[in-house]
Amino acid sequence: MYPLAIRLLLTLTLVLSSAVSHADLFYRIDIDTRSVTGSSGLIELSLAGLEDSPLAAAELQSLYGGAGEVLDQFGNVAGDLSSTLTLASDMGFADILQQQQFGDVLSLQLRLAGDWLDTLADAGLTFAIKLWSADFQPLLNVDETGDLLRLQLQPGNGVQVELLSEFVMVRPIAIASPPILSLAFIGLVALLCYRRTAT
Known part of the structure; x- marks a missing residue:
């Protein structure tokens, strides 16, 4: 019975492995706005992406730093930073301009998902963040485009992070999804069953 159980567990492990061939990528982004404390502006x-870029989605939540009214948006945009904001690339370009009160540290959690994670293609995508003053002057950066940071989404090859401001920090977050936890549990059970049959 044990050899059959082990075979079934290993088969289930392989099935779950194929189901989690890629995992969404999570980042924490911190923007230090203390040098412009008390002023208001925009984020x-x-x-x-290009016409032949694989589909991508960026989901953001504001951890600290309240966001204000949405002034403009273009493309496939849902929600806003006061709750959950999602940008999708199916229309080629998605953009949102939202009021922001500057002060301490603006912290965002970013989840990157979509076909680009495991699709090889020449055309990648770019996620970018800009801060503007109330009179639309770029803040806290030296890049001519106004970008504080750019994440280059390289299909099938991960993310290249470009920091364009000393006031920005980006770090990946490790989040174990339920399928991965299930996979680890099944592997442990299979190992225990194998050790029992071996003895």
Whole structure:
């Protein structure tokens, strides 16, 4: 009975492994706005790809730093930073401009998902963040485009992070999804069954 159980567990492990061939990528982004404390302005977030780029989605939540009214948006944009904001690349370009009160540290959690994670293609995508003053002057950066940071989504090859401001920090977050936890549990049970039959 044990050899049959082990075979079934290993088969289930392989099935789950194929189901989690890629995992969504999570990042924490911190923007230090203390040098412009007390002023108000705008935050702009965008996700752009070419016509033949694989589909991508960027989901953001504001951890600290309240967001204000949405002034403009373009493309496939849902929600806003006061709750959950999602940008999708199916229309080629998605962009949102939202009011922001500057002060302490603006912290965002970013989840990157979509076909680009495990599709090899020449055309990638770019996620970018800009800060603007109330009179639309770029803040806290030296890049001519106004970008504080750019994440280059390289299909099948991960993310290249470009920091364009000393006031920005980006770090990946490791989040174990339920299928991965299930996979680890099944592997442990299979190992225990194998050790029992071996003895």
